[in-house]
Amino acid sequence: MAISEKEVALILSDHFDANEFNGLHSCLSKEGALIGTVGETAGQKLSDADHKTEVEVEVSYEEARSYNFDGVVIFDGHSSDTTRMDEDALMLILDMYNSGKIIGAIDHGALVLINLDVLKDKNVTGSPSIRVDLENAGARYFDEPVVIDGNLVTGRGPQDLEDFCQALVDELRRLTE
Numbered sequence: 001m002a003i004s005e006k007e008v009a010l011i012l013s014d015h016f017d018a019n020e021f022n023g024l025h026s027c028l029s030k031e032g033a034l035i036g037t038v039g040e041t042a043g044q045k046l047s048d049a050d051h052k053t054e055v056e057v058e059v060s061y062e063e064a065r066s067y068n069f070d071g072v073v074i075f076d077g078h079s080s081d082t083t084r085m086d087e088d089a090l091m092l093i094l095d096m097y098n099s100g101k102i103i104g105a106i107d108h109g110a111l112v113l114i115n116l117d118v119l120k121d122k123n124v125t126g127s128p129s130i131r132v133d134l135e136n137a138g139a140r141y142f143d144e145p146v147v148i149d150g151n152l153v154t155g156r157g158p159q160d161l162e163d164f165c166q167a168l169v170d171e172l173r174r175l176t177e
Helices: 017-030 078-083 089-100 105-116 128-136 158-176
Strands: 007-011 034-039 045-047 052-056 073-075 101-107 146-149 152-155
Touching: 007 017, 007 089, 017 034, 017 158, 073 089, 073 105, 073 158, 078 105, 089 101, 089 105, 101 105, 101 158, 105 128, 105 152, 146 158, 152 158
Parallel strands: 007 034, 007 073, 073 101, 101 152
Antiparallel strands: 045 052, 146 152
């Protein structure tokens, strides 16, 4: 079953990881998901960490709160540092989490989940370099490609992008069952 009715917000800010963004955008689009690039200001142009890829923000964090996204993905790179300091971004992600929407975070993107204060007793993965941060937030860390706990889908890193995308697709598909 395709996920053609599902809308996914890809959370971005400057210095995002282009490989993760392009890989997930491609994978989710091939499965039929509708993708919305969400950031601080609609129309803003964002560059990846290498300044080789530019993406335009389609929907601001504030506007996105009125959309009916089925899932959200938080990326690696400096993007996650900026996102975790943005109150509008955090409110959007937390609202979606509390509504049972799919929350995906890959690599250092899992740091944003710490700021949401939702990790107590949750099973997660992420970059091994943030293991202690995740555990200090109350999570149980697993050095696995993908870990799913409730509506949280976490991916270890870019080497696990295919597995992470497949897990997101499976969870979005599960929402229609």
